[in-house]
Amino acid sequence: MSENRPSIAVVGGGFAGVGAVVMLRRAGYDDVTVFERGERVGGVWHHNTYPGAACDVPSHLYEFSFEPNPRWSRRYAPQEEIQAYLEDVARRNGVLDRIRTSTEVLSAAWHEERAKWVLQTTAGEHEADVLLTACGQLSVPSVPPLPGLDDFEGPAFHTATWRHDVDLTGKRVAVIGTGCSAIQVVPAIQPKVQSVTVYQRSPGWTIPKMDYAYSERAQRLFERFPVLQRLDRALVFGFMEVGAAGMTNRRWLLVPFRAMARWNISRAIKDPELRAKVTPADEVGCKRVMLTDEWYPTLTKPNVELVTDPVVQITPAGVRTADGTERAADVIIHATGFRTHGFVAPMEITGATGQTLAQAWAGVPRAYLGMSVPGFPNMFLLYGPNTNGGTGSVIYTIEANVNHVVVALRELERARARRIEVDAARAEAYDRELRAALAGTVWHTGCTSWYVDADGNDPNQWPWLWSTYRKRAERIEPGVYELSA
Secondary structure (H helix, E strand, O other): OOOOOOOEEEEOOOHHHHHHHHHHHHOOOOOEEEEOOOOOOOOHHHHOOOOOOEOOOOOOOOOOOOOOOOOOOEOOOEHHHHHHHHHHHHHHOOOHHHEEOOOOEEEEEEEOOOOEEEEEEOOEEEEEOEEEEOOOOOOOEOOOOOOOHHHOOOOEEEHHHOOOOOOOOOOEEEEEOOOOOHHHHHHHHOOOOOEEEEEOOOOOOEEOOOOOEOOHHHHHHHHHOHHHHHHHHHHHHHHHHHHHHHHHOOHHHHHHHHHHHHHHHHOOOOOHHHHHHHOOOOOOOOOOOEEOOOHHHHHOOOOEEEEOOOEEEEEOOEEEEOOOOEEEOOEEEEOOOEOOOOOOOOOEEEOOOOOEHHHHHOOOOOOEOOOEOOOOOOEEEOOOOOOEOOOOOHHHHHHHHHHHHHHHHHHHHHOOOOEEEEOHHHHHHHHHHHHHHHOOOHHHOOOOOOOOOOOOOOOOEOOOOHHHHHHHHOOOOOOOEEEEO
16 A cells, blocks of 8 residues: 555446546545456446447436536437446546556455455456455346257347347347346337247336437526536436335335336237236336336237247247247347346455455355455445345445445545455344345345345345435444454
Protein backbone atom coordinates (compact mmCIF):
# COMPACT_ATOMS: atom_id res chain seq x y z
CA MET A 1 0.00 0.00 0.00
CA SER A 2 1.27 3.44 -0.87
CA GLU A 3 1.85 5.99 1.86
CA ASN A 4 -1.41 7.75 1.07
CA ARG A 5 -3.97 5.61 -0.76
CA PRO A 6 -4.29 1.91 -1.61
CA SER A 7 -4.03 0.52 -5.11
CA ILE A 8 -7.28 -1.08 -6.31
CA ALA A 9 -7.97 -3.74 -8.94
CA VAL A 10 -11.49 -4.03 -10.37
CA VAL A 11 -12.55 -7.12 -12.31
CA GLY A 12 -15.25 -6.31 -14.87
CA GLY A 13 -15.93 -3.31 -17.08
CA GLY A 14 -19.71 -3.15 -17.12
CA PHE A 15 -21.83 -0.74 -15.08
CA ALA A 16 -20.24 -1.89 -11.80
CA GLY A 17 -16.66 -1.58 -13.05
CA VAL A 18 -17.12 1.79 -14.73
CA GLY A 19 -19.17 3.11 -11.79
CA ALA A 20 -16.50 1.93 -9.35
CA VAL A 21 -13.55 3.58 -11.08
CA VAL A 22 -15.45 6.86 -11.55
CA MET A 23 -16.75 6.99 -7.98
CA LEU A 24 -13.40 5.94 -6.50
CA ARG A 25 -11.61 8.63 -8.49
CA ARG A 26 -14.09 11.24 -7.29
CA ALA A 27 -13.37 10.07 -3.73
CA GLY A 28 -9.64 10.60 -4.24
CA TYR A 29 -8.52 7.07 -5.14
CA ASP A 30 -6.53 7.39 -8.35
CA ASP A 31 -4.59 4.12 -8.41
CA VAL A 32 -7.41 2.03 -9.88
CA THR A 33 -7.07 -0.52 -12.67
CA VAL A 34 -10.11 -2.16 -14.29
CA PHE A 35 -9.83 -5.44 -16.19
CA GLU A 36 -12.45 -6.22 -18.83
CA ARG A 37 -12.30 -9.43 -20.89
CA GLY A 38 -14.39 -7.91 -23.69
CA GLU A 39 -12.91 -5.62 -26.33
CA ARG A 40 -14.80 -2.62 -24.95
CA VAL A 41 -16.59 -1.55 -21.79
CA GLY A 42 -20.27 -2.32 -21.36
CA GLY A 43 -20.48 -5.82 -19.91
CA VAL A 44 -23.91 -7.31 -20.51
CA TRP A 45 -24.85 -4.36 -22.76
CA HIS A 46 -21.83 -4.95 -24.97
CA HIS A 47 -22.45 -8.68 -25.36
CA ASN A 48 -26.26 -8.80 -25.64
CA THR A 49 -26.97 -7.39 -29.07
CA TYR A 50 -29.96 -9.53 -30.02
CA PRO A 51 -32.90 -7.91 -31.87
CA GLY A 52 -35.17 -6.03 -29.49
CA ALA A 53 -32.59 -5.87 -26.65
CA ALA A 54 -33.58 -3.11 -24.25
CA CYS A 55 -33.72 -2.33 -20.56
CA ASP A 56 -36.77 -3.20 -18.47
CA VAL A 57 -36.08 -0.41 -15.96
CA PRO A 58 -37.10 3.14 -16.98
CA SER A 59 -34.12 5.04 -18.38
CA HIS A 60 -34.06 7.76 -15.72
CA LEU A 61 -33.48 5.15 -13.01
CA TYR A 62 -31.18 2.98 -15.12
CA GLU A 63 -28.35 5.51 -15.06
CA PHE A 64 -25.84 6.78 -12.53
CA SER A 65 -27.37 9.37 -10.22
CA PHE A 66 -24.26 11.52 -10.72
CA GLU A 67 -24.41 11.23 -14.54
CA PRO A 68 -28.02 11.92 -15.63
CA ASN A 69 -28.75 11.64 -19.33
CA PRO A 70 -31.60 13.92 -20.44
CA ARG A 71 -31.30 12.64 -24.02
CA TRP A 72 -32.57 9.07 -23.73
CA SER A 73 -34.62 8.40 -26.86
CA ARG A 74 -37.19 6.21 -25.11
CA ARG A 75 -38.79 5.59 -21.74
CA TYR A 76 -36.93 2.25 -21.75
CA ALA A 77 -33.53 2.64 -23.36
CA PRO A 78 -32.46 0.22 -26.12
CA GLN A 79 -29.21 -1.72 -25.85
CA GLU A 80 -27.13 0.42 -28.17
CA GLU A 81 -27.97 3.61 -26.26
CA ILE A 82 -27.09 2.07 -22.90
CA GLN A 83 -23.77 0.88 -24.32
CA ALA A 84 -23.05 4.35 -25.72
CA TYR A 85 -24.03 5.97 -22.39
CA LEU A 86 -21.61 3.79 -20.43
CA GLU A 87 -18.76 4.52 -22.83
CA ASP A 88 -19.59 8.23 -22.66
CA VAL A 89 -19.53 8.21 -18.85
CA ALA A 90 -16.09 6.58 -18.89
CA ARG A 91 -14.80 9.01 -21.51
CA ARG A 92 -16.13 12.19 -19.90
CA ASN A 93 -14.77 11.17 -16.50
CA GLY A 94 -11.33 10.45 -17.93
CA VAL A 95 -11.14 6.81 -16.86
CA LEU A 96 -10.91 4.97 -20.19
CA ASP A 97 -7.13 4.77 -19.81
CA ARG A 98 -7.62 2.95 -16.51
CA ILE A 99 -9.64 0.17 -18.14
CA ARG A 100 -7.67 -2.69 -19.70
CA THR A 101 -9.97 -4.23 -22.27
CA SER A 102 -9.45 -7.65 -23.89
CA THR A 103 -7.82 -8.72 -20.62
CA GLU A 104 -9.35 -11.54 -18.61
CA VAL A 105 -8.50 -12.15 -14.96
CA LEU A 106 -7.95 -15.89 -14.61
CA SER A 107 -7.32 -15.97 -10.86
CA ALA A 108 -6.68 -13.80 -7.83
CA ALA A 109 -4.84 -14.88 -4.67
CA TRP A 110 -4.26 -13.07 -1.37
CA HIS A 111 -0.64 -12.96 -0.16
CA GLU A 112 -0.72 -12.54 3.59
CA GLU A 113 2.90 -11.50 4.10
CA ARG A 114 2.68 -8.64 1.63
CA ALA A 115 -1.01 -7.89 2.26
CA LYS A 116 -1.57 -7.86 -1.49
CA TRP A 117 -3.88 -9.40 -4.04
CA VAL A 118 -1.97 -11.01 -6.91
CA LEU A 119 -3.98 -11.32 -10.11
CA GLN A 120 -3.08 -13.63 -12.97
CA THR A 121 -4.42 -12.16 -16.18
CA THR A 122 -4.15 -12.97 -19.88
CA ALA A 123 -1.79 -9.98 -20.09
CA GLY A 124 0.43 -11.00 -17.16
CA GLU A 125 0.55 -10.60 -13.38
CA HIS A 126 -0.86 -7.61 -11.51
CA GLU A 127 -0.71 -6.67 -7.81
CA ALA A 128 -3.13 -4.52 -5.84
CA ASP A 129 -3.91 -3.72 -2.21
CA VAL A 130 -7.67 -4.04 -2.70
CA LEU A 131 -9.73 -6.28 -4.98
CA LEU A 132 -13.21 -5.41 -6.23
CA THR A 133 -15.15 -7.95 -8.26
CA ALA A 134 -17.60 -6.39 -10.71
CA CYS A 135 -18.35 -9.49 -12.77
CA GLY A 136 -22.14 -9.20 -12.79
CA GLN A 137 -24.71 -11.96 -12.46
CA LEU A 138 -25.78 -12.16 -16.10
CA SER A 139 -22.45 -12.73 -17.82
CA VAL A 140 -22.14 -16.50 -18.35
CA PRO A 141 -24.82 -17.86 -20.74
CA SER A 142 -26.65 -21.02 -19.73
CA VAL A 143 -27.51 -23.57 -22.42
CA PRO A 144 -29.35 -26.68 -21.21
CA PRO A 145 -27.58 -29.95 -22.09
CA LEU A 146 -30.25 -31.16 -24.50
CA PRO A 147 -29.55 -34.52 -26.19
CA GLY A 148 -28.58 -34.13 -29.84
CA LEU A 149 -27.71 -30.44 -29.65
CA ASP A 150 -24.44 -30.97 -31.51
CA ASP A 151 -26.25 -32.90 -34.25
CA PHE A 152 -28.43 -29.99 -35.36
CA GLU A 153 -27.60 -29.15 -38.97
CA GLY A 154 -28.44 -25.43 -38.83
CA PRO A 155 -27.12 -22.50 -36.76
CA ALA A 156 -27.83 -22.70 -33.01
CA PHE A 157 -26.83 -19.90 -30.64
CA HIS A 158 -27.65 -18.16 -27.36
CA THR A 159 -29.22 -14.71 -27.32
CA ALA A 160 -26.11 -13.39 -25.52
CA THR A 161 -23.90 -14.56 -28.40
CA TRP A 162 -26.18 -13.51 -31.24
CA ARG A 163 -25.10 -14.55 -34.73
CA HIS A 164 -25.53 -11.41 -36.78
CA ASP A 165 -24.21 -13.29 -39.80
CA VAL A 166 -27.31 -15.52 -39.77
CA ASP A 167 -30.15 -14.00 -41.81
CA LEU A 168 -33.47 -15.09 -40.28
CA THR A 169 -35.55 -13.82 -43.20
CA GLY A 170 -37.93 -16.55 -44.34
CA LYS A 171 -36.48 -19.08 -41.90
CA ARG A 172 -38.23 -21.52 -39.55
CA VAL A 173 -36.93 -20.46 -36.14
CA ALA A 174 -37.14 -22.34 -32.84
CA VAL A 175 -36.82 -20.21 -29.69
CA ILE A 176 -36.22 -22.19 -26.50
CA GLY A 177 -37.30 -20.23 -23.42
CA THR A 178 -39.89 -17.59 -22.54
CA GLY A 179 -37.95 -15.35 -20.18
CA CYS A 180 -36.78 -11.76 -20.43
CA SER A 181 -34.73 -12.12 -23.60
CA ALA A 182 -37.34 -14.26 -25.39
CA ILE A 183 -40.11 -11.73 -24.86
CA GLN A 184 -37.93 -9.13 -26.59
CA VAL A 185 -36.47 -11.33 -29.35
CA VAL A 186 -39.64 -13.05 -30.57
CA PRO A 187 -41.63 -9.84 -31.30
CA ALA A 188 -38.57 -8.37 -33.01
CA ILE A 189 -37.99 -11.30 -35.40
CA GLN A 190 -41.60 -12.42 -35.96
CA PRO A 191 -42.36 -10.11 -38.94
CA LYS A 192 -39.39 -11.38 -40.98
CA VAL A 193 -39.32 -15.13 -40.32
CA GLN A 194 -41.40 -17.80 -42.02
CA SER A 195 -42.38 -19.20 -38.64
CA VAL A 196 -41.27 -19.08 -35.04
CA THR A 197 -41.93 -21.90 -32.61
CA VAL A 198 -41.54 -20.92 -28.96
CA TYR A 199 -40.81 -23.67 -26.43
CA GLN A 200 -42.03 -22.77 -22.95
CA ARG A 201 -41.07 -24.63 -19.79
CA SER A 202 -43.29 -22.54 -17.53
CA PRO A 203 -44.90 -19.11 -18.02
CA GLY A 204 -43.99 -15.98 -16.12
CA TRP A 205 -46.15 -13.03 -15.13
CA THR A 206 -45.80 -9.79 -17.07
CA ILE A 207 -47.12 -6.28 -16.60
CA PRO A 208 -47.54 -3.58 -19.28
CA LYS A 209 -44.28 -1.87 -20.17
CA MET A 210 -45.93 1.28 -21.52
CA ASP A 211 -42.82 2.19 -23.47
CA TYR A 212 -42.77 5.27 -25.69
CA ALA A 213 -40.33 7.57 -27.43
CA TYR A 214 -39.30 10.83 -25.81
CA SER A 215 -39.98 13.77 -28.08
CA GLU A 216 -37.33 16.36 -28.82
CA ARG A 217 -39.35 18.80 -26.69
CA ALA A 218 -39.33 16.41 -23.72
CA GLN A 219 -35.59 15.89 -24.04
CA ARG A 220 -35.00 19.65 -24.11
CA LEU A 221 -37.15 20.07 -21.00
CA PHE A 222 -35.16 17.41 -19.13
CA GLU A 223 -31.98 19.13 -20.27
CA ARG A 224 -33.08 22.63 -19.26
CA PHE A 225 -34.84 21.64 -16.05
CA PRO A 226 -32.89 18.75 -14.45
CA VAL A 227 -35.33 18.72 -11.54
CA LEU A 228 -37.94 17.17 -13.88
CA GLN A 229 -35.67 14.20 -14.55
CA ARG A 230 -34.90 13.84 -10.85
CA LEU A 231 -38.63 13.94 -10.09
CA ASP A 232 -39.35 11.24 -12.65
CA ARG A 233 -36.54 9.14 -11.22
CA ALA A 234 -37.98 9.52 -7.72
CA LEU A 235 -41.47 8.54 -8.87
CA VAL A 236 -40.16 5.42 -10.63
CA PHE A 237 -38.13 4.48 -7.56
CA GLY A 238 -41.17 4.97 -5.33
CA PHE A 239 -43.28 2.69 -7.54
CA MET A 240 -40.59 0.03 -7.43
CA GLU A 241 -40.32 0.31 -3.64
CA VAL A 242 -44.05 -0.47 -3.44
CA GLY A 243 -43.37 -3.56 -5.54
CA ALA A 244 -40.44 -4.52 -3.30
CA ALA A 245 -42.65 -4.18 -0.22
CA GLY A 246 -45.27 -6.40 -1.83
CA MET A 247 -42.74 -9.10 -2.64
CA THR A 248 -41.15 -9.07 0.79
CA ASN A 249 -43.22 -8.31 3.88
CA ARG A 250 -46.43 -6.61 2.71
CA ARG A 251 -47.86 -9.19 0.36
CA TRP A 252 -51.28 -7.52 0.16
CA LEU A 253 -49.63 -4.90 -2.03
CA LEU A 254 -49.32 -7.53 -4.78
CA VAL A 255 -53.10 -7.52 -5.39
CA PRO A 256 -53.03 -4.65 -7.94
CA PHE A 257 -49.94 -6.13 -9.61
CA ARG A 258 -51.75 -9.46 -9.99
CA ALA A 259 -54.76 -7.71 -11.52
CA MET A 260 -52.52 -5.78 -13.89
CA ALA A 261 -50.73 -8.98 -14.93
CA ARG A 262 -54.00 -10.79 -15.68
CA TRP A 263 -55.28 -7.80 -17.65
CA ASN A 264 -52.07 -7.79 -19.71
CA ILE A 265 -52.96 -11.31 -20.87
CA SER A 266 -56.69 -10.89 -21.34
CA ARG A 267 -56.47 -7.69 -23.38
CA ALA A 268 -54.28 -9.38 -26.02
CA ILE A 269 -55.28 -13.04 -26.05
CA LYS A 270 -58.88 -14.13 -26.66
CA ASP A 271 -58.22 -17.80 -27.41
CA PRO A 272 -58.90 -19.68 -24.13
CA GLU A 273 -56.36 -22.44 -24.88
CA LEU A 274 -53.52 -20.01 -25.55
CA ARG A 275 -54.55 -17.87 -22.59
CA ALA A 276 -54.33 -20.92 -20.33
CA LYS A 277 -50.84 -21.72 -21.63
CA VAL A 278 -49.44 -18.29 -20.77
CA THR A 279 -51.16 -17.86 -17.39
CA PRO A 280 -48.86 -18.84 -14.50
CA ALA A 281 -50.11 -20.84 -11.54
CA ASP A 282 -47.63 -19.30 -9.11
CA GLU A 283 -47.80 -16.02 -7.23
CA VAL A 284 -46.93 -12.86 -9.12
CA GLY A 285 -43.33 -11.96 -8.28
CA CYS A 286 -42.24 -15.50 -7.41
CA LYS A 287 -40.42 -15.50 -10.74
CA ARG A 288 -39.05 -12.33 -12.23
CA VAL A 289 -41.94 -10.12 -13.35
CA MET A 290 -41.37 -9.11 -16.96
CA LEU A 291 -42.44 -5.89 -18.67
CA THR A 292 -43.89 -6.10 -22.16
CA ASP A 293 -46.51 -4.66 -24.47
CA GLU A 294 -45.68 -6.90 -27.44
CA TRP A 295 -45.24 -10.48 -26.16
CA TYR A 296 -48.86 -11.61 -25.97
CA PRO A 297 -49.99 -9.94 -29.22
CA THR A 298 -47.04 -11.62 -30.99
CA LEU A 299 -48.09 -15.06 -29.72
CA THR A 300 -51.43 -14.64 -31.53
CA LYS A 301 -49.78 -14.12 -34.94
CA PRO A 302 -50.44 -16.86 -37.54
CA ASN A 303 -46.72 -17.70 -37.95
CA VAL A 304 -46.12 -18.14 -34.19
CA GLU A 305 -46.70 -21.35 -32.20
CA LEU A 306 -46.30 -21.71 -28.43
CA VAL A 307 -45.35 -25.24 -27.37
CA THR A 308 -45.60 -26.26 -23.73
CA ASP A 309 -44.61 -29.93 -24.04
CA PRO A 310 -41.06 -30.40 -22.67
CA VAL A 311 -38.17 -30.48 -25.12
CA VAL A 312 -36.52 -33.91 -24.96
CA GLN A 313 -34.18 -33.87 -27.96
CA ILE A 314 -32.64 -31.73 -30.65
CA THR A 315 -32.65 -33.60 -33.93
CA PRO A 316 -30.58 -32.80 -37.03
CA ALA A 317 -33.65 -31.13 -38.53
CA GLY A 318 -35.45 -29.62 -35.54
CA VAL A 319 -36.82 -30.10 -32.03
CA ARG A 320 -38.61 -33.12 -30.55
CA THR A 321 -40.90 -32.77 -27.53
CA ALA A 322 -42.10 -35.28 -24.95
CA ASP A 323 -45.30 -36.07 -26.86
CA GLY A 324 -43.15 -37.42 -29.70
CA THR A 325 -43.74 -34.50 -32.08
CA GLU A 326 -40.76 -33.28 -34.08
CA ARG A 327 -41.02 -29.73 -35.39
CA ALA A 328 -38.70 -28.63 -38.16
CA ALA A 329 -36.35 -25.71 -37.63
CA ASP A 330 -33.70 -23.96 -39.72
CA VAL A 331 -32.30 -22.01 -36.75
CA ILE A 332 -32.38 -22.62 -32.98
CA ILE A 333 -32.14 -19.70 -30.58
CA HIS A 334 -31.47 -20.40 -26.90
CA ALA A 335 -33.22 -17.77 -24.80
CA THR A 336 -32.31 -19.77 -21.71
CA GLY A 337 -30.78 -17.18 -19.42
CA PHE A 338 -27.53 -17.22 -17.49
CA ARG A 339 -25.67 -19.06 -14.77
CA THR A 340 -26.79 -16.72 -12.04
CA HIS A 341 -25.17 -18.17 -8.92
CA GLY A 342 -21.50 -17.95 -9.93
CA PHE A 343 -20.94 -14.23 -9.21
CA VAL A 344 -17.19 -14.38 -10.01
CA ALA A 345 -17.09 -17.44 -12.32
CA PRO A 346 -14.99 -18.61 -14.04
CA MET A 347 -12.30 -16.66 -12.14
CA GLU A 348 -10.82 -18.48 -9.12
CA ILE A 349 -10.27 -16.42 -5.98
CA THR A 350 -8.06 -17.76 -3.15
CA GLY A 351 -8.26 -16.18 0.29
CA ALA A 352 -5.98 -15.83 3.31
CA THR A 353 -6.19 -19.48 4.42
CA GLY A 354 -5.67 -20.98 0.97
CA GLN A 355 -9.37 -21.68 0.61
CA THR A 356 -11.01 -20.64 -2.65
CA LEU A 357 -14.16 -18.57 -2.68
CA ALA A 358 -16.03 -21.48 -4.28
CA GLN A 359 -14.98 -23.72 -1.37
CA ALA A 360 -15.93 -21.10 1.21
CA TRP A 361 -19.38 -20.81 -0.28
CA ALA A 362 -19.80 -24.60 -0.56
CA GLY A 363 -22.41 -24.13 -3.26
CA VAL A 364 -24.33 -21.33 -1.47
CA PRO A 365 -22.83 -17.86 -2.04
CA ARG A 366 -22.98 -15.71 1.10
CA ALA A 367 -21.52 -12.29 1.84
CA TYR A 368 -22.08 -9.54 4.40
CA LEU A 369 -24.30 -6.99 2.64
CA GLY A 370 -23.47 -8.96 -0.51
CA MET A 371 -19.93 -7.55 -0.42
CA SER A 372 -17.61 -9.05 2.20
CA VAL A 373 -16.62 -12.66 2.94
CA PRO A 374 -14.66 -13.83 6.01
CA GLY A 375 -11.21 -15.11 5.08
CA PHE A 376 -10.98 -12.78 2.07
CA PRO A 377 -9.44 -9.53 3.34
CA ASN A 378 -9.37 -6.33 1.30
CA MET A 379 -11.95 -7.79 -1.10
CA PHE A 380 -15.41 -6.47 -1.90
CA LEU A 381 -17.99 -7.95 -4.26
CA LEU A 382 -20.04 -5.48 -6.28
CA TYR A 383 -23.57 -6.73 -7.05
CA GLY A 384 -22.75 -9.85 -5.07
CA PRO A 385 -24.97 -12.40 -3.29
CA ASN A 386 -28.43 -11.23 -2.21
CA THR A 387 -28.23 -7.80 -3.80
CA ASN A 388 -30.80 -8.56 -6.48
CA GLY A 389 -34.53 -8.03 -6.23
CA GLY A 390 -37.85 -8.42 -7.93
CA THR A 391 -37.83 -4.66 -8.51
CA GLY A 392 -35.30 -1.87 -8.53
CA SER A 393 -32.28 -0.85 -10.56
CA VAL A 394 -28.91 -2.59 -10.35
CA ILE A 395 -27.30 0.83 -10.84
CA TYR A 396 -28.78 1.96 -7.52
CA THR A 397 -27.30 -1.12 -5.86
CA ILE A 398 -23.89 -0.59 -7.45
CA GLU A 399 -23.72 2.98 -6.17
CA ALA A 400 -24.59 1.76 -2.67
CA ASN A 401 -21.86 -0.89 -2.98
CA VAL A 402 -19.15 1.56 -4.01
CA ASN A 403 -20.18 4.05 -1.31
CA HIS A 404 -19.68 1.24 1.22
CA VAL A 405 -16.26 0.45 -0.24
CA VAL A 406 -15.21 4.09 0.08
CA VAL A 407 -16.30 4.18 3.73
CA ALA A 408 -14.35 0.96 4.37
CA LEU A 409 -11.23 2.38 2.69
CA ARG A 410 -11.51 5.50 4.84
CA GLU A 411 -11.55 3.25 7.92
CA LEU A 412 -8.48 1.47 6.64
CA GLU A 413 -6.64 4.77 6.27
CA ARG A 414 -7.88 6.17 9.57
CA ALA A 415 -6.52 3.14 11.43
CA ARG A 416 -3.28 3.20 9.40
CA ALA A 417 -3.95 -0.45 8.68
CA ARG A 418 -3.16 -2.55 5.64
CA ARG A 419 -5.85 -5.19 6.09
CA ILE A 420 -9.63 -5.04 6.49
CA GLU A 421 -11.78 -8.16 6.83
CA VAL A 422 -15.37 -8.76 7.87
CA ASP A 423 -15.74 -10.44 11.27
CA ALA A 424 -16.90 -14.05 10.83
CA ALA A 425 -19.42 -13.94 13.70
CA ARG A 426 -20.98 -10.71 12.45
CA ALA A 427 -21.18 -12.09 8.92
CA GLU A 428 -22.89 -15.23 10.23
CA ALA A 429 -25.38 -13.18 12.28
CA TYR A 430 -26.20 -11.10 9.20
CA ASP A 431 -26.71 -14.23 7.12
CA ARG A 432 -29.13 -15.68 9.70
CA GLU A 433 -31.10 -12.43 9.68
CA LEU A 434 -31.17 -12.45 5.88
CA ARG A 435 -32.32 -16.08 5.54
CA ALA A 436 -35.06 -15.62 8.12
CA ALA A 437 -36.41 -12.62 6.23
CA LEU A 438 -36.17 -14.40 2.87
CA ALA A 439 -38.31 -17.30 4.11
CA GLY A 440 -41.36 -15.04 4.26
CA THR A 441 -40.97 -13.49 0.81
CA VAL A 442 -42.82 -14.23 -2.42
CA TRP A 443 -39.73 -15.90 -3.89
CA HIS A 444 -40.18 -18.83 -1.52
CA THR A 445 -43.79 -19.64 -2.34
CA GLY A 446 -43.01 -22.71 -4.44
CA CYS A 447 -42.24 -21.72 -8.02
CA THR A 448 -39.15 -22.68 -10.00
CA SER A 449 -36.98 -19.66 -10.77
CA TRP A 450 -33.37 -18.68 -11.27
CA TYR A 451 -33.48 -16.93 -7.91
CA VAL A 452 -33.71 -20.13 -5.84
CA ASP A 453 -31.57 -23.24 -6.38
CA ALA A 454 -32.70 -26.88 -6.34
CA ASP A 455 -32.11 -27.09 -2.59
CA GLY A 456 -34.23 -24.06 -1.78
CA ASN A 457 -31.30 -21.71 -1.19
CA ASP A 458 -31.66 -18.16 -2.42
CA PRO A 459 -28.30 -16.48 -3.07
CA ASN A 460 -29.86 -13.69 -5.12
CA GLN A 461 -32.60 -11.70 -3.46
CA TRP A 462 -32.59 -8.81 -0.98
CA PRO A 463 -35.60 -9.31 1.33
CA TRP A 464 -36.21 -5.68 2.32
CA LEU A 465 -36.67 -2.30 0.63
CA TRP A 466 -33.88 -0.94 -1.55
CA SER A 467 -33.76 2.25 0.47
CA THR A 468 -33.00 0.01 3.46
CA TYR A 469 -30.07 -1.52 1.61
CA ARG A 470 -28.60 1.86 0.83
CA LYS A 471 -28.96 3.00 4.44
CA ARG A 472 -27.26 -0.12 5.76
CA ALA A 473 -24.45 0.12 3.21
CA GLU A 474 -23.65 3.79 3.70
CA ARG A 475 -22.12 3.27 7.14
CA ILE A 476 -20.01 0.67 8.89
CA GLU A 477 -21.39 -0.68 12.15
CA PRO A 478 -18.85 -0.92 14.98
CA GLY A 479 -17.18 -4.33 15.13
CA VAL A 480 -18.23 -5.52 11.68
CA TYR A 481 -14.75 -5.20 10.20
CA GLU A 482 -11.42 -6.19 11.73
CA LEU A 483 -8.53 -3.88 10.89
CA SER A 484 -4.92 -4.94 11.21
CA ALA A 485 -1.43 -4.05 10.05
